[in-house]
Amino acid sequence: MDLNYSADDRAFREKTRRWLEANTPTDDLKTLAERKAWHRKLYEAGYVGMLWPKEYGGWGATAMQQAIVQDEMARIGAPPAINGLGIGFIGPTIIVHGTEAQKQRYLKKMLTAEEIWCQLYSEPNAGSDLAGLKTRAEDAGDHFVVNGQKIWTSSGPIADWGILLCRTDPKAAKHKGISCVLLNMRQPGVEVRPLKQITGHSLFSEVFMTNARADKSDLIGKLDEGWAIAQTTLGYERGGNSLGRVTRYAIAFRQLVRATKQLRRNGRPLIEDPVVRAKMGRLYAELEVQRYAGLRVLSALNKGDSPGAASSITKLSYTEFEKRYYDTALEILGPWGQMMTAREEFEEIDTSSGEAGTWATAFLWARAGTIYSGSSEIQKNIIGERVLGLPKEVRADRLRS
């Protein structure tokens, strides 16, 4: 047991920090072109696609190195890379399940953000119960004709391609007859309508497919065997953000300390109120425990252990903590914490979405974490069944099939 960073990791951190200090844009990135240019620069420096194999344009780095890059980016407040879903989930899926032609066609442009990707999984009636999806792909010789609706699609309006789960055999049992196919988003049969979120932003959208075309050469894996592929896609979390995430919490905590030194209640600064102090002491303890847990995950990854279903514990832990964190911060900050526009004395903070905002936007954003990528309830089912070995529940859809 040695929780010091290795000499190599320290040197890598130092090098990364120097690069970011010299290259991080000083102005906000406003256009997609500016964000793509920054992404490209990060990629060429070796800071995007770090875990991808070199033969597909990646850098073959360690999980620890990736975590260090994310940590340093959070520390300096660098804008994030784009195409996160593509690089984090979709690309690795193509690497594992795709054909050589698909790899050659898609992977490099995904890494460089020349093509932006989205994930077409959830539907209005298939959320946690994803296998209940109804989007239909009918065989039309060399291609599929796709009809249906997807929802909660991040990056929808800017996406060039999507990874689509669709039903290719409507007569088969629920988890069978689903296929995974790559869909060109830039075609007349695909319509993207942005959804306005509770934060007022529009980072996700609805996608309507009306006689859209997907080439059969873009089928991932075998026909009707897409469900297994979707399961691996959902399992690709590799701890890469486990340090950066906590650094953002820690930066926000320092801002909370400054705010409670400025704000006064009952004739004294908030931070002198013992009730406020107890709440803040608890928050700091919880955020540090997230860091310790992150180090434990990285240590296991370093040794080549795959966290598997245990990564559900990590996701459950930090998303639930985030809600408690911003709940408590707003409790402490009172009406001041609810402002949606930053006042002069009130610094912007990093929200869990990675976008800058006020405490209020962070508070609202925290509601998303326990819903996306498998809700807390789904994570607890996974932990119960696959980590603790508790018996499966009796489910009506299983009884039918």
Next chain:
Amino acid sequence: MDFSFTPDQTLLKNSARAFLDEHCKPATVRLLWDDARGESESMWKEMAQLGWLGLSLPEEHGGSGLGMVESALLLEELGRAAYPGPFWPTMLAAAAVTDHGTEVQKKRWLGAIATGEARAALALLDADLDWNPDAVATRADKTSTGWQLTGLKRYVAWGHVASVLLVPARTPDGVSLFLVEPGASGIRWTPMMNMDPGTRLADLTLDRVPVRSDDLLGAPGAAAPALHQLLRRGAVGAAAEMLGAARRCLDMAVGYAKVREQFGQPIGSFQAIRHKCADMLLETENSHSAVYYAAWALDAGAEDAGTATSIAKSYVGDASRKVCGEAIQVHGGIGFTWEYDLHMYFKRAKALEAQYGDADFHRELILADVAG
């Protein structure tokens, strides 16, 4: 970066588990609960033979010179067994003697502790129940042969079996540490019954208790850093013990949820139970991270060692109470009975929550550290 245990550490943990499974069964703990003394002389001797009592003592005094991580591993197993006895207070007093004692004091106590001949107790709390070492109110007045101590010490654990007491008291120079004989004249013991019968507590009234000048530990007025360090180690050790209690309860709850049937199916198949168990696992794993991070930080002298120990104590205190409590809930009525073993671990965790600084005390230390 390596958060895993070394083969030696794993061996220590496994052998501790094996020993305690055999020699500290729930039935043994129950017998000790009913015993006037409350701890087992023979188990203590065996712990000495296993090298546990010298684990963290210097090699020249019969110890193995191992660190807080090893102590935490052992304490996690002791917590898992709800072991009743003065192991941890004795180790903490020995560490204070190691760090601050004269050669004579070390010779007198460390070897005797390593071989199991001596036990020690800590008298840290005064009448106003403030864990802050600066709050000590018990007085030490100078006499011709040394000192005399006057005051009230509250909730002293295992004083009735101790050969020596570690007593902080205030001299004109400030807070100082004294090694006091439990049977000295002027000491009056008032035993009391904790809800955990595996933690034997007593109040201690000191009325002009004579202490020889040789029994002053460290320089007069210089005890605060020693006491802070003792509290840090104490807090991490207590957190490790609470973690062990939580793990035992989690295992029992999951095991029960797999076999107990209601409505024609195992209760573990119901989300209400399964989700509870998932939350319990999350709290237990986070507690593991908190305990061993803090233990490592103390061993490594890390910059954040103080904060990390307070984090471990406050976080694991809450977490273990929740996990052990929810295990009772998963079991239903049987979990509330005296004959079922769950309450041993629930009570042990609860008793430790109030030792070495409670969560409120440690949260204030955390905030003072990071925010001023």
